[in-house]
Amino acid sequence: MSRTDSGKRARLVEAAVGVVHEQGFHRTTLADIARRAEVPLGNVYYYFRTKEDLGRALIEEQAARQAALRQQWEARKDPRAEIDSFVSMTLENRDSLARSGCPVGTLCGELGKHGGPLARSAGGVLADILDWLTERFDALGTDEDPRQLAVHLLSALQGASLLAHGFADPALVEGEARRLRRWLATL
Numbered sequence: 397m398s399r400t401d402s403g404k405r406a407r408l409v410e411a412a413v414g415v416v417h418e419q420g421f422h423r424t425t426l427a428d429i430a431r432r433a434e435v436p437l438g439n440v441y442y443y444f445r446t447k448e449d450l451g452r453a454l455i456e457e458q459a460a461r462q463a464a465l466r467q468q469w470e471a472r473k474d475p476r477a478e479i480d481s482f483v484s485m486t487l488e489n490r491d492s493l494a495r496s497g498c499p500v501g502t503l504c505g506e507l508g509k510h511g512g513p514l515a516r517s518a519g520g521v522l523a524d525i526l527d528w529l530t531e532r533f534d535a536l537g538t539d540e541d542p543r544q545l546a547v548h549l550l551s552a553l554q555g556a557s558l559l560a561h562g563f564a565d566p567a568l569v570e571g572e573a574r575r576l577r578r579w580l581a582t583l
Contacts, residue, residue, distance in 0.1 A: 407435065411430075413458070420502070455517045458518075463524070475532040483573050486557065487570060493556075493557045496561065500518075504518045522550075526543075556572035
């Protein structure tokens with residue numbers, strides 16, 4: 397694939413990330429993505445023969461974005477600060493979360509209703525986040541089960557994101573982030 401081809405494919409995936417976050421995977425058409433990417437619809441079919449192919453690329457992009465963020469946070473070399481970075485990322489995105497929900501959580505939920513390979517792949521993105529949080533909590537050396545602490549944190553942030561979206565109220569994310577930071581300080 398030439399550099400121009402890979403650039404166009406990247407534009408399509410970037411457009412898909414935005415449109416799917418706003419509208420959901422099943423409501424999004426390939427025409428919506430072509431319009432957002434400002435490419436002819438036929439070009440979408442060149443790169444993604446089916447919507448499922450596009451779904452795989454979208455999930456890979458979400459996984460890559462999450463991995464890049466985790467790598468950036470790990471540079472802090474302090475598990476508590478790394479966990480706080482995850483909470484901060486959610487807080488910084490509160491307006492987007494109130495408008496459209498969590499891009500990863502929403503995608504997992506939507507694809508999970510239909511099952512199959514895409515659902516399993518999308519669930520893997522959440523599983524990677526949960527594993528990363530578990531490792532951070534384990535490094536804190538608390539007496540509590542690190543996996544349960546990770547589940548608690550991720551559940552609280554996903555729940556706050558869902559409520560913020562449902563009520564169109566970013567303050568719900570702010571309040572939960574404050575509570576989680578106080579809780580984290582006690583560990």
